[in-house]
Amino acid sequence: MKNQLRLLRTERGWSQAALAERLGVSRQSVNAIETGKYDPSLPLAFAIARLFELKIEEIFEDESGEEALAAE
Amino acid sequence: MxxxxxxxxxxxxxxxxxxxxxxxxxxxxxxxxxxxxxxxxxxxxxxxxxxxxxxxxxxxxxxxxxxxxxxxDEYTRLRQLRAFALAGAVTVSAVFIVGFLQLFDVVGQVPVFLFGPLFFLVYGLATCTGRWFGKTV
Amino acid sequence: MAKGNFFRANKRYHRVFWPLMAAYVALCFGGSYVINQGWVSGTVATAAIAIAVAAPIIGVFLVMLRLVxxxDEYTRLRQLKSMVQGALFTISVAVVIGFLQLFEVVGQFWTFWFGPIFFVAWGLAQLRHHFWGKTV
The missing domain is CATH 1.10.287 (Helix Hairpins)
Structure with missing residues (x-):
């Protein structure tokens, strides 16, 4: 899943570890989400959205929805 | 959760x-x-x-x-569970190989104890090289 | 293949699982028969048969890990957890029996038994969810 997490994080000058600390997750988790290797659960996605004061859709882009539409 | x-x-x-x-x-x-x-x-x-x-x-x-x-956290959980499950699968696979070798009289007594270190070794390796198998997470 | 589709993943699993199980049963009986009849002798040949019998089980593990x-993400977590609980129980039993062997309380133990122990523990761990509601 594509997302703006890396952009938002660097805009604020935070390291992955600093963001991880704020979210209560491991640095590897932040890295995995940023690189699209891991899709966060709803609670974690909401926590990320709250932290950046944005909506989830403004951070995460639902590619699979587009794929499904394209497949039809 | x-x-x-x-x-x-x-x-x-x-x-x-x-x-x-x-x-x-x-x-x-x-x-x-x-x-x-x-x-x-x-x-x-x-x-x-x-x-x-x-x-x-x-x-x-x-x-x-x-x-x-x-x-x-959820990502660490999935990674750890996966490594643990993989270690279990490898250990039980070894159990089946050794088990049948015993049943067919190829090998004699095998110290059961050894499956402990084998499990922890695979588990340790799997946590280090988290992305051995599968793509996500 | 799209990830996270429970039905498609299950279909792909069963398509491999059942042939593997059939192969296991056939190899199990066939291998024992061949050895008991004395058609095969020699360590290497017998060892090859033993490994061949074990191979479908290893295949089941591989296909199980692929299924996981x-x-879908919920099933993935549930399946991993029950595998972990099954493995935890099996390793615990192995450690206990291992040390009892080292201290000469028990003698030879058929290693094979840890196989059924794992599968029963794994199965019970899966069923547990049906008895005690809320999972994962």
Whole structure:
């Protein structure tokens, strides 16, 4: 899943570890989400959205929805 | 599943239990083996008590791991569970190979104990090289 | 294949699982028969048969791990957890029996038994969810 997490994080000058600390997750988790290797659960996605004061859709882009539409 | 503790807090809670348990295991293992060898324990009951005492911290560490998996963040949880499951699969695969070699009289007695270190070795390797198999996470 | 589709993942699993199980049963009986009849002798040949019998089980593990990757996220977590609980129980039993052996309380133990122990523990761990509601 594509997302703006890396952009938002660097805009604020935070390291992955600093963001991880704020979210209560491991640095590897932040890295995995940023690189699209891991899709966060709803609670974690909401926590990320709250932290950046944005909506989830403004951070995460639902590619699979587009794929499904394209497949039809 | 809601996350009760953050990654750091969960790790702290795990280390706080696993560290002492490992120390207890080391002491019991060395002490128990020495005691068993030098005192020449021939009473099965005493030997059994010694053996079970040494096992207890190992099993407790495994249970502490299970708690850690529940308490840590979701990504770490998935990675750890996957590594643990993979280690289990590899160990049980080894069990089947050795098992059939025994049933068909190719090998004799195999110390069952060895499956413990095998499991922990695979588990350790799998946590290091998290993305051996599968793509996500 | 799209990830996270429970039905498609299951279909792909069953398509491999059942042939593997059939192969296991056939190899199990066939291998034992061949050896008991004395058609095969020699360590290498017998060892090859033993490994061949074990191979479908290893295949089941591989296909199970693939299922875990391909299925939906909730099922993935549930399956991993029950595998972990099954493995935890099996390793605990192995450690206990291992030390009892080292201290000469028990003698030879058929290693094979840890296989059924794992599968029963794994199955019970899966069923547990049906008895005690809320999972994962």
């Amino acid at each position: 809601s996350q009760r503790y953050g990654f750091k807090e969960a790790r702290k809670r795990y280390n706080r239990i696993a560290g002492p348990l490992m120390a207890v295991y080391a002491v019991l293992c060395l002490g128990g083996s020495a005691l068993w060898a030098f005192l020449d324990v021939d009473v099965k009951f005493t030997s059994a008590i010694l053996a079970l005492a040494i096992c207890a911290p190992v099993i407790a560490v495994l249970i502490a791991k299970l708690r850690y998996f529940e308490e840590t | 990757e391909e299925t």
